[in-house]
Amino acid sequence: MRAFVITGPGRSEVVEVDPPVAGPGEVVVDVERAGVCGTDMEFLSGDMAYLASGDATYPVRIGHEWSGVVSAVGPEVDPAWLGKRVTGDTMLGCGHCARCRNGRQHLCADRYEIGIRHGWPGALAESLPVPAKALFELPDAVDPTLGALVEPGGNALRAVRAAGPRPGAPILIMGPGTIGLLAAMFARARGANVHLLGATPESLAFARELGFTDAWTRADLPAVPFDAIIDATNAQDLPAFAVDRVEPGGRVVGIGLAGEPSLVDTRRIVLKDLTVAGVLSASGGLGETIETYASGAVDPRPLVAETVGLEEAAEVLAGRRSGSAPKIHIDPRG
Known part of the structure; x- marks a missing residue:
């Protein structure tokens, strides 16, 4: 079968590889759609942190946002x-450690991450092996595009859960990319008064097209008493900004990752009686995301700018975009 493989920083190719075989407890999924995200782009650039830590090595077969059809069972x-x-969880725990037994397999020290960690092959290929325990069935109302948006949606949903938005109360979501806009959609569906903070006129204009009229830059952000703030950016200074701007007794949620450590004055957290949470992965949010779609x-299909074939994946990962929507999907069959 054909698969997209990153062989080193700035180097990739579409190659013929052996198709997967379903082992014990596994299935094979024929991939219909796969999304690419910032993590995938970092693998191509060589900046992905797992490459430095040894949790990932080249060659890498990326793709952890996907949907498809089960074609074989082991x-x-x-x-x-x-x-x-189906779609499925990215995080594949060992199944027997204390974290896995307590339902936190996404924090398992020995976990695989599909298309990311410890060499488990990803979905930028015609077929994908997946443990059956990681699968989620997709109803007819969730088409392949929506199915490949379940994984990023689960991340965003967990961030919104952690923020605990109240109906009518203001919440600020920093970063109008895919995760930030998905979080905005889930928060709006829960009745919150959603504000978005962005850096470029193009991203803010697109957010307004989606109905988020309260879209601001830092220069014009109004003095709103935000109940909660979600940081979905990679900006080093915005976690501290969130702690400063959120209301006393409020919540700050981090789901974005900066390239360098973000410094926060913990005295501000204590003196403002804040709740601060971090979100890693969609695990625990996938089922509710499917139901909501x-x-x-929530209908996030407008976030997908275009769907292309495997041969165009390298250009997409290098930064090529079409229009203002933030997400690109790959159809490995094309």
């Missing part, structure tokens, strides 16, 4: 999965 897997439309309460 031993110990219910054959009823055959033909099901299926109900129509």
Whole structure:
């Protein structure tokens, strides 16, 4: 089968590889859609932190946002999965450590991450091996595009849960990229008064097209008493900014990662009686994300600018964009 492989910083190719075989407890999924994100771009640039830590090495087959159809099942897997439309969790814990037993497999020290960590092959390929326990069935109302937006949506949903938005209360989401806009959609669906903070006129204009009229730069951000602030950026100074701007007793949620350490005065956190949370992965948010998409309460399809084939993946990862929407999808079959 064909697969997109990153062989080193700035080097990639579409190659023929052996198709996956479903081992015990696994299925094979024929991929219909795969999204690419900043993590994937960092693998191509060589800046991904796991490359420095040794948790990932070249060559890498990326792709952790995906949807597809189960085409084969391995031993110990219910054959009823055959033909099901599915997506799945990126984080694959060992299953027997204390964290996994307590339902926190996404924090397992020995976890695989599909298309990211410890060499588990990703979804920028015609087929993908996945543990059956990581699968989520997609209802008819969730098409392949929505299915490949479940993983980023689960991240955003968990950030919104941590922020705890109250109906009518103001919440600030910093960073109108894919995760920030998804968080804005989930917060709006819960009745919050959503404000967005961005850096470029283009990103703010796109946010307004999605109905988020309260879209600001730091220069014109009004003096609103924000109940909660979600940082979905990679800006080193914005976590401290969030701590300063949130109301006393409020919540600050970090889901973005800066390239360098972000310094925050913890005295401000204590004296303002703040709750500060970090979010790693969509684990625990995938099921509710699927239900929310299926109900129509959140429809993130406008976030996808275009869908291209594997041959165009390198250009996309190098920064090519089409229009103002932040997300590009890959159809490995094209």
